[in-house]
Amino acid sequence: MVKVDKRKLYHLDWYLIINGFALFAIGIMNLVSATSSFYSGSFNFIIKQLIAFSVGIVLIGIIINFDYRTIANNAKLFYFISLGAIVFVLVWGMAAGGARRWISIFGISFQPSEFIKPVMVVLLASILYEKKRDKILLGLKDVSIPFLWVVVPFVLIVLQPDLGTGVIIFLVFLAMIWFIGMKKSTYSVLLSLGITLPLIAWQYVLRPYQKQRIYTFLNIDSDPLGVGYHTKQAIIAVGSGKFFGKGYLQGTQHKLQFIPEHHTDFIYTVFAEEWGFFGSIIFFLLFITFIKRCMKISQQAYDELGSMIAFGLASIIFLQFAINILMNIHLAPVVGIPLPFISYGGSSLISVLISVGLLLNINMRRYMF
Amino acid sequence: MKKKDNNPRSDMFYAEPRGSEYEKVMKEKTIPDKYKWCKWVLIATMIVLSIRLWHLQIMQGNEMRQQSEMNRIRIKKVLAPRGIMFDKIGKVLADTRPSFNLYITPEDIKDFNETVDGLSNLMGINREDVIDRLKAASGFPSSFPVKIKDDISMDELAKAEVNRVYLPGVSIQIEPKRNYPYGKMMAHTLGYVSEISNEELKHKEYKTYSPGDYIGKYGLEKMYETYLRGIDGEKRVEVDAMGREVRTLDMKDPIPGNNMYLNINLDVQMVVEKALEGKRGGCIVVEPKTGAVVALVSRPAFDPNKFASGITKEDWKAIATDKAHPLQNRVIQGRYPPGSTFKILTSLKALEDGLINNNTSFSCGGGFPFGNRVFKCWKKGGHGSVSVHRGIVESCDVFFYNVGLKLGVDKIHSFGTAVGLGKHTGIDLPNEVRGLLPSSEWKKKTYGVPWYEGETVSVAIGQGAVWLTPIQLVQLSSFVANEGVAFKPHIVNKIIGSDGKALKTFEPVVAADIKMKKEVFKIVKEGMQGVVNEPRGTAYGSRIQNVHMSGKTGTAQSTPDKGRDLGDHAWFIAFAPSEDPAVAISVLIEYGGHGSSEAAPVAKAISESLFTVKPEIKEAMVRGQSR
Numbered sequence: 001m002v003k004v005d006k007r008k009l010y011h012l013d014w015y016l017i018i019n020g021f022a023l024f025a026i027g028i029m030n031l032v033s034a035t036s037s038f039y040s041g042s043f044n045f046i047i048k049q050l051i052a053f054s055v056g057i058v059l060i061g062i063i064i065n066f067d068y069r070t071i072a073n074n075a076k077l078f079y080f081i082s083l084g085a086i087v088f089v090l091v092w093g094m095a096a097g098g099a100r101r102w103i104s105i106f107g108i109s110f111q112p113s114e115f116i117k118p119v120m121v122v123l124l125a126s127i128l129y130e131k132k133r134d135k136i137l138l139g140l141k142d143v144s145i146p147f148l149w150v151v152v153p154f155v156l157i158v159l160q161p162d163l164g165t166g167v168i169i170f171l172v173f174l175a176m177i178w179f180i181g182m183k184k185s186t187y188s189v190l191l192s193l194g195i196t197l198p199l200i201a202w203q204y205v206l207r208p209y210q211k212q213r214i215y216t217f218l219n220i221d222s223d224p225l226g227v228g229y230h231t232k233q234a235i236i237a238v239g240s241g242k243f244f245g246k247g248y249l250q251g252t253q254h255k256l257q258f259i260p261e262h263h264t265d266f267i268y269t270v271f272a273e274e275w276g277f278f279g280s281i282i283f284f285l286l287f288i289t290f291i292k293r294c295m296k297i298s299q300q301a302y303d304e305l306g307s308m309i310a311f312g313l314a315s316i317i318f319l320q321f322a323i324n325i326l327m328n329i330h331l332a333p334v335v336g337i338p339l340p341f342i343s344y345g346g347s348s349l350i351s352v353l354i355s356v357g358l359l360l361n362i363n364m365r366r367y368m369f
Numbered sequence: 370m371k372k373k374d375n376n377p378r379s380d381m382f383y384a385e386p387r388g389s390e391y392e393k394v395m396k397e398k399t400i401p402d403k404y405k406w407c408k409w410v411l412i413a414t415m416i417v418l419s420i421r422l423w424h425l426q427i428m429q430g431n432e433m434r435q436q437s438e439m440n441r442i443r444i445k446k447v448l449a450p451r452g453i454m455f456d457k458i459g460k461v462l463a464d465t466r467p468s469f470n471l472y473i474t475p476e477d478i479k480d481f482n483e484t485v486d487g488l489s490n491l492m493g494i495n496r497e498d499v500i501d502r503l504k505a506a507s508g509f510p511s512s513f514p515v516k517i518k519d520d521i522s523m524d525e526l527a528k529a530e531v532n533r534v535y536l537p538g539v540s541i542q543i544e545p546k547r548n549y550p551y552g553k554m555m556a557h558t559l560g561y562v563s564e565i566s567n568e569e570l571k572h573k574e575y576k577t578y579s580p581g582d583y584i585g586k587y588g589l590e591k592m593y594e595t596y597l598r599g600i601d602g603e604k605r606v607e608v609d610a611m612g613r614e615v616r617t618l619d620m621k622d623p624i625p626g627n628n629m630y631l632n633i634n635l636d637v638q639m640v641v642e643k644a645l646e647g648k649r650g651g652c653i654v655v656e657p658k659t660g661a662v663v664a665l666v667s668r669p670a671f672d673p674n675k676f677a678s679g680i681t682k683e684d685w686k687a688i689a690t691d692k693a694h695p696l697q698n699r700v701i702q703g704r705y706p707p708g709s710t711f712k713i714l715t716s717l718k719a720l721e722d723g724l725i726n727n728n729t730s731f732s733c734g735g736g737f738p739f740g741n742r743v744f745k746c747w748k749k750g751g752h753g754s755v756s757v758h759r760g761i762v763e764s765c766d767v768f769f770y771n772v773g774l775k776l777g778v779d780k781i782h783s784f785g786t787a788v789g790l791g792k793h794t795g796i797d798l799p800n801e802v803r804g805l806l807p808s809s810e811w812k813k814k815t816y817g818v819p820w821y822e823g824e825t826v827s828v829a830i831g832q833g834a835v836w837l838t839p840i841q842l843v844q845l846s847s848f849v850a851n852e853g854v855a856f857k858p859h860i861v862n863k864i865i866g867s868d869g870k871a872l873k874t875f876e877p878v879v880a881a882d883i884k885m886k887k888e889v890f891k892i893v894k895e896g897m898q899g900v901v902n903e904p905r906g907t908a909y910g911s912r913i914q915n916v917h918m919s920g921k922t923g924t925a926q927s928t929p930d931k932g933r934d935l936g937d938h939a940w941f942i943a944f945a946p947s948e949d950p951a952v953a954i955s956v957l958i959e960y961g962g963h964g965s966s967e968a969a970p971v972a973k974a975i976s977e978s979l980f981t982v983k984p985e986i987k988e989a990m991v992r993g994q995s996r
Binding site for chain 2: 178179181235236237238239240241242243252253272273276277280281284285288291292295298299314318322325326329331
């Protein structure tokens with residue numbers, strides 16, 4: 001491994017590390033409660049999550065050894081590796097819950113669509129870097145080339161079907177071109193597309209179950225036995241937490257297995273039920289401060305490249321956090337988006353830790369000349 | 370990579386380091402603008418989330434809390450019905466029936482004493498019993514329903530249902546229950562199921578069981594537990610605050626246990642049951658050519674249905690302390706001196722070894738002086754000059770005293786062991802006993818003293834240190850019927866999976882196969898035929914019209930119990946028809962008296978039912994054998 005300059009290590013962002021670790025620790029604690037009702041008990045879940053965490057830490061160690069500019073130089077390589085894995089999953093991947101999202105190698109299954117999120121950010125940053133540096137406001141043509149890079153994995157992921165991840169990478173793309181700045185004409189074209197595309201998607205892309213979720217979102221009682229019922233139970237779980245919650249391990253909603261995926265996408269309901277309003281606000285603030293810190297890294301980055309990557313990664317974490325919580329409290333329709341650091345799932349956790357590695361990388365090289 | 374670090378200019382991102390004054394100004398002008406936007410987005414998100422949470426958790430909190438307490442989902446076990454047991458031609462011997470079982474779900478109890486006391490008053494259940502049962506399940510989640518009473522009556526059901534409101538946590542489930550339509554009949558063969566005990570639950574091998582589960586504890590139910598037990602299903606049900614099921618959300622169907630076809634022929638079984646009615650003893654009927662067990666009866670018997678519906682303490686005590694030992698399967702667990710039936714074994718070995726032949730005769734004057742005592746023959750006046758044929762037919766003891774001395778105990782032991790006596794026959798029932806076939810070595814080992822020849826004299830006629838089970842003697846009978854071969858007795862014929870396909874078919878297994886002279890079997894068979902069919906034969910009273918049965922009676926002295934003589938054990942072993950044996954029979958009547966008057970009529974009834982009274986059964990038997 002390449003030796004790290006001691007000076008750079010000194011510049012590790014300990015604030016980000018501690019903030020991130022606090023979230024992870026809450027995640028593990030919460031996961032114990034969420035999985036305690038499973039027939040097999042919590043043990044296996046916790047072990048797997050800790051293994052994923054260790055893998056992520058090793059990856060952080062590797063990532064901070066390489067200058068982020070070097071990494072950005074190889075962005076296309078990582079992109080094609082991730083894309084290949086997604087195609088592989090789509091074609092040969094094992095069917096799980098009607099969706100093909102996982103690859104299983106030596107019994108360890110992972111979800112390649114999780115890994116393309118940070119890769120996409122680095123790639124977009126490396127493509128758009130020069131425009132940003134030269135303060136060129138993006139025209140339609142400038143936008144369409146990076147769009148092509150995005151649209152391929154987007155379509156593949158939506159086909160899996162993993163609408164949640166698809167939505168995230170698409171939104172991140174929008175966030176990044178917004179960050180660089182666009183011509184007025186570009187804004188207006190995007191706006192009109194923003195109105196027409198959803199209609200087309202509704203007609204041709206969305207699967208019946210995905211549509212059902214949107215119907216259900218609009219009218220929770222339209223599906224009292226399926227998604228609507230679960231959403232209702234999720235709200236009851238959150239609401240029943242009241243101000244101080246029912247207490248750790250005292251939640252009843254998830255224990256009695258009301259809420260599907262209560263250890264992954266709906267894990268916040270477990271936390272809200274047990275820790276109440278008070279705990280939730282602290283919990284949200286930990287996320288907000290983490291994202292603010294990411295923004296600060298973006299702001300202080302040595303060059304536009306670092307600044308863009310940091311911004312993109314911050315966007316991913318923010319979007320996942322916001323959409324996940326909104327869907328948990330019935331302010332957004334149900335899409336499969338995990339809560340960073342908190343949801344059970346090794347691929348998701350490792351992907352987040354890769355982002356953390358890149359952020360630390362950018363931060364510790366901010367004074368380099 | 371390091372190389373690139375040293376030469377940054379080779380890289381596009383290193384080409385134009387930032388820093389010109391103009392750019393800095395530009396950055397500060399445009400970018401902070403975007404960051405400001407970001408800050409506002411974060412603040413807005415926080416505000417939206419907080420308002421929504423305030424709405425849900427504070428404004429609607431009480432209502433939501435109430436709802437969460439009101440409605441619950443439970444995962445409930447759906448018991449798999451146990452496999453059905455059929456007789457050979459498909460008559461049901463053991464099946465399942467629906468039953469109402471009373472449960473308590475600790476989670477739903479509001480006031481522990483109110484529920485427990487209420488229940489014990491209402492149903493007459495002991496309070497301690499309820500608490501014991503709840504304790505046994507303490508390792509399970511509180512939403513796990515704990516079974517309190519099995520198979521409650523309609524009256525109790527009505528009481529419980531009416532009072533449900535006052536008994537939060539009490540629920541009633543309809544579940545499959547083992548049912549033995551013939552009650553005591555075949556109790557020892559089929560065995561019984563009973564609730565798994567707390568001790569068993571601690572064992573690793575029972576880790577798939579939970580409190581309240583039923584498990585085979587006796588007979589075939591125990592032997593074939595893994596086959597008969599199905600795989601329980603699960604259903605997700607929504608329950609209300611009282612623990613009542615509101616609706617089933619989804620269900621994983623249970624997989625029923627595998628069905629078993631037995632070799633038992635219900636008609637023959639019924640004949641034997643009837644013949645042993647009111648007696649103590651055992652009888653087994655096998656097909657000598659396959660080892661298939663056609664009928665097996667042990668008396669007195671117990672009612673397995675009592676166990677299956679949660680036996681009460683009183684009933685259990687009555688059965689366990691009954692001096693007649695109804696739980697003992699006398700056919701495989703009763704050890705008795707075989708008496709004169711043993712003379713068959715003695716004859717076979719002596720003839721085979723050429724120690725005697727058809728013409729050898731000994732004189733019987735009613736007694737046999739040996740050492741300082743006289744061994745008596747059962748016939749006080751004596752039999753006069755006796756050959757081996759008459760020895761068997763009239764069961765002359767003195768003849769066999771002489772033969773026994775010529776043989777010596779060790780030859781009897783080794784030959785008997787080879788035939789299958791004094792060891793497990795390997796029948797598919799649990800807890801078979803070995804019995805005892807003595808040898809000089811055994812005595813030396815056990816008592817440290819040498820074998821006395823006087824003891825051989827006793828052993829030769831099946832007394833003394835010989836202890837055999839009825840099933841071992843049916844092996845001896847089969848061995849003669851087959852002229853040197855005996856098969857392992859087997860009750861189960863085949864196991865059929867829930868998909869209707871045969872999971873396992875049991876082929877005959879040879880248990881004994883000894884090459885012997887044809888002549889030997891001819892002499893012994895003629896002797897055994899004479900026992901039943903010659904006027905002087907000891908079982909002449911049990912001869913049958915049209916069909917020849919061969920057999921050997923035995924009247925074995927029992928060991929006095931506390932100085933009190935309880936009488937002799939009556940034995941009869943047989944096979945029929947003599948010419949081409951289709952069944953081998955062993956009958957024991959405990960303290961029954963004479964083999965000829967007590968045991969032989971049972972074999973007669975069996976053979977009659979098979980070969981003369983009901984010809985269609987005979988046909989079925991023949992068909993069964995050719996299968």
